[in-house]
Amino acid sequence: MINRLKLLSTLFDHLVNSDTSAGRCVTCLHPSAFNGLCAPCRSDLPRNRLHCDICALPLAFSGPVRRCGECLTQPPAFTRSLIPWRYQFPVDSMIGRYKYNGQRKFARPLLSDFSDYLEHTLSDGERPELLIPAPMHWRRRWQRGFNQSQDIAEYLGRRLEIPVNSQAVQRKRQVRAQRGLNRAARLTNLNKVFEVCQAIPERVAIVDDVVTTGATTRALAGALTKAGAREIQIWALARTPG
Ligand SMILES: [Zn+2]
Numbered sequence: 001m002i003n004r005l006k007l008l009s010t011l012f013d014h015l016v017n018s019d020t021s022a023g024r025c026v027t028c029l030h031p032s033a034f035n036g037l038c039a040p041c042r043s044d045l046p047r048n049r050l051h052c053d054i055c056a057l058p059l060a061f062s063g064p065v066r067r068c069g070e071c072l073t074q075p076p077a078f079t080r081s082l083i084p085w086r087y088q089f090p091v092d093s094m095i096g097r098y099k100y101n102g103q104r105k106f107a108r109p110l111l112s113d114f115s116d117y118l119e120h121t122l123s124d125g126e127r128p129e130l131l132i133p134a135p136m137h138w139r140r141r142w143q144r145g146f147n148q149s150q151d152i153a154e155y156l157g158r159r160l161e162i163p164v165n166s167q168a169v170q171r172k173r174q175v176r177a178q179r180g181l182n183r184a185a186r187l188t189n190l191n192k193v194f195e196v197c198q199a200i201p202e203r204v205a206i207v208d209d210v211v212t213t214g215a216t217t218r219a220l221a222g223a224l225t226k227a228g229a230r231e232i233q234i235w236a237l238a239r240t241p242g
């Protein structure tokens with residue numbers, strides 16, 4: 001079964017990457033696609049409609065104050081997260097193929113729609129002065145061949161005409177995977193991981209592909225606040241449920 005699935009997946013990759021797939025939907029291969037997705041697949045993308053206004057954590061119900069428990073008790077250093085999708089099928093597999101296999105065409109529809117979403121959502125006064133990709137440790141970058149956060153930031157920077165600085169913050173050491181650690185262990189794990197090494201403006205956006213626990217963005221925003229940022233937004237493609 002696994003082998004058959006693998007074969008199907010390889011066949012699918014081959015079809016998506018072949019020249020004849022130009023203009024096809026990356027998730028169902030339908031021939032009439034716009035920016036890599038057909039209309040039904042685009043409307044089926046898992047939108048993150050109901051979420052915490054600060055960290056974009058998906059919420060199960062709506063209330064007068066849309067804040068998750070963590071943002072209510074311990075507000076982070078950032079003010080707002082713009083994250084249009086939930087990390088569910090097919091967004092998770094599209095991001096996975098882009099990030100781990102370097103297949104950029106799976107990210108193209110998400111990047112294009114994300115850029116339109118930002119364009120419509122942000123007023124002139126809310127536009128960041130600088131985009132800062134979530135830094136990756138050099139060893140991981142070397143293993144993967146590229147930093148997807150930097151790639152996303154550069155695309156958005158070009159589309160929205162906002163400068164990108166991927167040298168402003170360095171990730172000083174590798175950390176253990178955040179998943180499975182409790183809150184205290186996550187914060188210790190990330191303590192002093194980020195070093196801001198250049199002057200940054202007051203209004204910035206941190207750009208990442210997926211926000212999982214939120215501990216990384218909290219630590220990064222904390223370091224940027226210490227370096228003088230006053231209004232920090234988080235921009236990411238997708239948010240996991242917790
Ligand atoms: Zn489709």
Ligand SMILES: [Zn+2]
Nearest residue numbers: 052055068071
């Ligand atoms: Zn929150």
